[in-house]
Amino acid sequence: MFYGMGIFGGEMGQAQMLGCDEALAKLLAGNKRFIEGKLSHPHQDTGQRVLLGGGQAPFAAILACADSRVPPEVLFDQGLGDLFVVRVAGNIINDQLLGSLEYAAVHLHTSLIMVMGHSCCGAIGAVAQGSALEGHMASLIPAIQPSVDKVRNMEGDLTDNAAREIAKMTAEQLRTSNPVLAPLVAAGKLRVVASFYGLESGKIELL
């Protein structure tokens, strides 16, 4: 049942994977448990840990911000081996992050990628305010700036509006990314969704 070990620690059979709609429903059900304080903490036992030594078959991939307040495994109430998570300040995309998500889609047969922005994002807020960022933090600016510019005149909170926008823009970049992801989307084997997480409500809003 386990296939060869891949660079991220092994691949499991495609037959076990959920379809994209089922995967999304499973994420939202976990978020509902999180909001209501009825966590089930699945797949965090010793047996699951040992089992996963043989391979992984995460049902969803998540591109999220590095912010300590938005860990996907917690806010979707999932455990070991459930989510393939890529995190970076501002949930931006670059070639290395894209390659990581491609690995999940192609080799782990993950059928859903969620790009998750969140409220009160420090990285997006800094760019929205035109703050000077030192060192390598400055490299985040050109990746975030287009989303800020797009919503500059929109009503509401600039940072949160830009966080929604960057999630949508990044999701579209993934959907149209060649040569790997776009054909999977066209074939119905992969769905890419954008979402926005409210820090205080705990709620995932699909965009």
Ligand SMILES: [Zn+2]
């Ligand atoms: Zn953030």
